Amino acid sequence: MSNSGMVELPVxxxxxxxxxxxxxxxxxxxxxDSEKMAAMFKALGDPVRLRLFSxxxxxxxxxxxxxxxxxxxxxxxxxxxxxKKLREAGLLTSERRGTWVYYMVAPSVVAGMSAMLDLRG
Amino acid sequence: MSNSGMVELPVxxxxxxxxxxxxxxxxxxxxxDSEKMAAMFKALGDPVRLRLFSxxxxxxxxxxxxxxxxxxxxxxxxxxxxxKKLREAGLLTSERRGTWVYYMVAPSVVAGMSAMLDLRG
Numbered sequence: 001m002s003n004s005g006m007v008e009l010p011v012x013x014x015x016x017x018x019x020x021x022x023x024x025x026x027x028x029x030x031x032x033d034s035e036k037m038a039a040m041f042k043a044l045g046d047p048v049r050l051r052l053f054s055x056x057x058x059x060x061x062x063x064x065x066x067x068x069x070x071x072x073x074x075x076x077x078x079x080x081x082x083x084k085k086l087r088e089a090g091l092l093t094s095e096r097r098g099t100w101v102y103y104m105v106a107p108s109v110v111a112g113m114s115a116m117l118d119l120r121g
Numbered sequence: 122m123s124n125s126g127m128v129e130l131p132v133x134x135x136x137x138x139x140x141x142x143x144x145x146x147x148x149x150x151x152x153x154d155s156e157k158m159a160a161m162f163k164a165l166g167d168p169v170r171l172r173l174f175s176x177x178x179x180x181x182x183x184x185x186x187x188x189x190x191x192x193x194x195x196x197x198x199x200x201x202x203x204x205k206k207l208r209e210a211g212l213l214t215s216e217r218r219g220t221w222v223y224y225m226v227a228p229s230v231v232a233g234m235s236a237m238l239d240l241r242g
Contacts, residue, residue: 024231025183029175034168042166047155050162054150057240062146107240110145114238117231119183 021116040113043089048072049082053091056103063104065097142237161234164210169193170203174212177224184225186218 021033044050055069070079086092090109095102142154165171176190191200207213211230216223
């Protein structure tokens with residue numbers, strides 16, 4: 001693929017997301033926990049964002065260069081916007097390596113979401 | 122609590138939601154799967170909806186009368202709206218029993234969401 005005309009992405013530091021919450025079967029969520037977890041689920045509530053997330057999660061090591069995950073049928077600024085939303089929600093972290101920004105799945109956050117929906121818990 | 126003035130809720134039949142998708146680490150989601158799963162995650166992407174869902178999921182048997190889950194700080198029509206969204210996304214089913222509508226967690230759908238985010242998969 002051609003990388004010409006790519007816009008450099010800023011690498012912002014977000015506060016680390018701490019996974020939360022017992023399994024949803026364990027009791028009613030507090031208001032604070034529901035706001036925190038809803039933001040994470042909302043981040044996956046868009047088809048393009050979910051595809052981007054699956055591209056990163058299924059890359060070796062759970063990380064991918066932004067240059068490798070742009071073929072989702074939307075513009076590069078839109079890809080950047082979606083990646084920013086995923087990062088702000090704590091599901092991804094990012095790191096600049098030379099020219100490119102790499103995105104990594106935040107395993108503890110995603111595992112926390114999975115555990116929360118684990119009805120065996 | 123007083124049940125006077127409660128509006129009767131229609132019990133609509135939605136197509137059964139079939140859980141999908143291998144773990145997100147297994148590969149890139151298809152467009153169709155990403156649309157299907159994003160709708161499910163989006164349904165949990167609202168704090169009030171997530172609290173309602175946790176109330177139902179943590180009730181004995183994973184089901185609750187609508188009369189038992191209204192204390193989430195929003196109006197009864199708003200509760201109904203949120204429950205409809207959860208049902209349309211396939212996360213809940215509903216059943217009328219006498220005067221009241223009962224909502225039940227759809228275990229296979231929720232388990233499918235959990236499994237999709239299971240990074241050990």
